[in-house]
Amino acid sequence: MIDRTYTGDVTPEMDGETVAIAGHVHELRDLGGLVFVIVRDREGLLQAVFKEDREPALFEDAEDLGAEDVVRIEGEVTESGQAPGGVELVPESLELIDEADAPLPLEISKDVEADLSTRLDNRGIDLRQPEVKAIFTLKSVLMDAMEDWFEREGFVDVDTPLISKGGAEGGAELFPVVYYEEEAFLSQSPQLYKQILMASGFDKIYETGTAFRAEDFATSRHVSEIAMFDVELAYIEDHDDVMDVQEESLRYALEQVAEHAEHELDELGVDLTVPDEDFPRITFDEALDILEDEFGHFPDDPTDLDTKGEKLLGEYFEEQGHPAFFVVGYPDEKFYYMQNVEGDDIASRKFDLIYKGQELSSGGQRQHDVDAMREMMQAEGVDESNFEFYLDALSYGTPPHGGYGLGIDRLVQQVCDLDNIKEAILFPRDPNRLAP
């Protein structure tokens, strides 16, 4: 490796030591006889001060630098009250590692706010901004923590296929794939495979995967390619066991973010509240009552919460110290794979998690009685023949089970207070965006 110290590790205590830093030229300030070169690496910024009368040869090289050039600067660490971070380098050598083209398609060091579309068109440049990069460092901390929790709890990390013959929830929102001579589709959800694995005795699993939705949307919370964190567990009593897992894992992941992504939260200006109390679990009817009583709000569709309803409920619970809560039991959502309390006319064991006013995931106890599923499919007009592989696998003894799929990008959007979910994705995909 090229010998260097991260800027974040260069502290005033190192005054007098010689170190090398390497990174992009974030900013150049030429004051005549004096050039400040501010170097950016993944940890932050550090300035090197080139003086014409002190190091004339180096000074000339520094004057020739351009924004975003990749450089390595060796120098003496010097405490400095004026310098950002309280420290700067007195250069001893300067190496130009890679020269950047000019001009940049997007400003990086200036506080010029480009619109999101322009930023995404030039995402490679946009990602160089410390406050943009911070989103993805935080996302990495969050994902690692989430996986650590499930690993520790004995869940098996699995991979289910992304190309299949059909989808869990029908055909309209599926992307078709030309699969050799056959027509196939991209996976919308690993739901059916997760359930087969429960029947196979895998007991507790999680998957970090991708879901594809061919919806034609134009909202700030939808994309076509979604990072999913899927969970399924067997031998549950009911959906409360599933909510327990989601609650504990999310709390742990947020704790880890608060502890290990402090710098990133600062960069993003986010004051993260880790929910230390139990997440409230309210029924759909209770949710409607709160909306009516507290806000006089009635969702247009009385069988589902609308975006505004979720937001208002979010405010209501946030005020009581609960950034996250569950809504349990939705009317008119009787899917064949949902478990319902007998005789109940709602999907009584289905739940949604709402975090900071936005739905992050759906889950519930699944139906494991194949006969009941076949009846439901016939009633719903679902073509059973597309699901034989699934029904068949579940017919040879399946323990009661449930699970959920958590949208990782939406979670990051909410944690980081981002206006648009695309900001939480390195290279997002939507109906109009297939590149970069």
Next chain:
Amino acid sequence: MIDRTYTGDVTPEMDGETVAIAGHVHELRDLGGLVFVIVRDREGLLQAVFKEDREPALFEDAEDLGAEDVVRIEGEVTESGQAPGGVELVPESLELIDEADAPLPLEISKDVEADLSTRLDNRGIDLRQPEVKAIFTLKSVLMDAMEDWFEREGFVDVDTPLISKGGAEGGAELFPVVYYEEEAFLSQSPQLYKQILMASGFDKIYETGTAFRAEDFATSRHVSEIAMFDVELAYIEDHDDVMDVQEESLRYALEQVAEHAEHELDELGVDLTVPDEDFPRITFDEALDILEDEFGHFPDDPTDLDTKGEKLLGEYFEEQGHPAFFVVGYPDEKFYYMQNVEGDDIASRKFDLIYKGQELSSGGQRQHDVDAMREMMQAEGVDESNFEFYLDALSYGTPPHGGYGLGIDRLVQQVCDLDNIKEAILFPRDPNRLAP
């Protein structure tokens, strides 16, 4: 959760205690007046002994059970020299949780070896076999260990898109996707995105992702949907830095498997050797010399190692205590994204990792000089316009970098000594298999 103890946690020391176990009925032995019910859960097997004269009501229920029924049995732990594991249950209650259809499409408890195709057709049943499940528990331990290593070393966990306009290595082996009104393709490799992230200053990244290859193959080491572990790091001196990362992370992951998947290795009958010494790094020419001198073998294509050549080299190094080694520098593989030593006529900074006689990954130092890449593309007849998003992102200052993509399924195949890579994938995809 349903109250139960895993069979693996029921030990002879618990003699006299009452526990409940839950799982599938692995085997039933009705000896007249005596029924052995062997219950299987994710940890193993445990038998409950039902005696007609001791518990007549329970005995009747036990006689009615069928293979693969899901049951919960509560009973007294009793030491028993004859029982597998030295312990059995004297039942106090028996609950039938879910009844299995009969007959099974595939035998589970019997030692009947079905052919792989039949097994994969009934994968949900096949995965119930302890020695099949062991592969995936081991795979999970391996993946978790691998991710832990990179997390600890400060690599950022990233996600790059799976649907894109073009591919890294051309169009013939790409799966087309109907993307709204446009034609798009499934990702063959995250290579270009990983490099853009290096230009963006992400410094060190890893990705657990999926690669799709529309090749029309029929070998025991190819599939259409591949689990990949991709790595990229910047500020390298050369490809040796990349090999160091791969070597250390693989050694760590194998150590963890040896330590935490002992039971699974036993189940699979695998004696895992963790390479404790440095992996040998030989040039392609040295590889040819060894094949010629030691085995009289000449690959048909003198610019690449053939399957037999890899296998022979594997044996050669294994005998010297090296299950893994690198082959560095391949002729006729001058891709535009490969870094070469100036004037060299081979891809001198490219390397392959061979583990137990099979290539697991390719990697190398990448080209970060955009002008050199454009020249190379023109020479190779590659349409630059498909790559503008990539060339553009790299043109604004890119540090020297390199990386590799490791095929996780192949690694598991090699670790577990499996004949076919499909055995290492829960629901594999090939030109003839799109379900389950």
